[in-house]
Amino acid sequence: MSSEQLNPFAIAQAQLDEAAEQLKLDPATHQLLRTPLRELHVTLPVKMDDGSTKIFQGFRVQYNDSRGPTKGGIRFHFEETIDTVRALAAWMTWKCAVVDIPLGGGKGGVVCDPRSMSPGELERLSRAYIRQVGRIIGLEKDVLAPDVYTTPQIMAWMMDEYSFMKGENEFGVITGKPLPLGGSAGRGDATARGGIFTLREAGKVLGLELKGATAAVQGYGNAGSFAHKLGEELLGLKIVAVSDSRGGIYNPDGMKYAEVFKHKQDTGKVAGFKGAKEVTNEELLELDVDVLFPSALENVITAENAERIKAKVSVELANGPTTPEADKILHKNGTYVIPDFLANAGGVTVSYFEMVQNAYDYYWEEEEVHKRLDKKMTAAFHTVHETAQEHEVHNRLAAYMVAINRVAEAMQLRGWV
């Protein structure tokens, strides 16, 4: 067993430290970027369907708002910890900076297992969360969004609760809403679409033919399932393996999105799909494929398995899937990593577009959203790629350098450092 550090916040700080050294960042700026500006811990009593009251723990972390209001999702997960939320809030800060949208980074979480809760219980939990964090969020302060196990319906309940607290409709306080409540066209698949745009650009700079290239997708939530769909539709990838939390499936001849998605809808899992061999989540990562999409949770590519990763490109749609030790190994072995806060920035980019549309109360066509998203993702990809080339560093470090420079500049101009 490796003794590698797997605490996500310690990892986020270690990544920052490496970039700070490379940039020769002044100590005050470095120190200020190492910890969240603010965080709120909340305790939530929720009436359950059986008449009992259950007490949940929740968090909201506002990491850095020098470039604009903090922005980031809320996760409902049984393994949520404050350090995970801190790490995710830090990564949101870098994410908004790398795609150059005028927002800071934040994140929220509730320790719960949404899969074992009824819709009524989930609604009461969502409203209880907003009643507590309502005092620190707002259009100009901190804007929420979906993340792991939180849905447009949950966003609708949260927006509704906040609107009651304020005494007026406040659509812009949360993004990823359903379309009839001020959601944006194109937000649903934006995370995956943005990742696919960066992969398309990577294909160009690497001279890698993506049509017919093989791919494996780990995770079949919002990011992973749309990566399957759009990988097929936009790039002609051949998806040979996919997985969800219950296990994975592999077929070297490829598997069509429409069929796998229907199977998952019918049975609740991807396992058992006709003609496919069962694989574990761990085995899926090590398959001999051209492209890998880690699209589930943190710390799946570590010092323990990185040597066995064979993919030519890893498009990190999950947040934090690769540890710093694994990064070095992948770089040495020539796997081209499109790092998480670049690869998955499409979600927050369209969230930003949603905020803009809410502010104007005027809504764009889906095509318009796709076009603007493409422009943002393509520009960010090339800035990071060129920085990596110029400084001879791995892509994650390059992405950090681009993002930190932007945040540091804002803090300096504001007179914070």
Ligand code: GLU
């Ligand atoms: N939760 C998503 C992320 O990690 C989206 C955040 C947002 O849209 O604000 O990027």
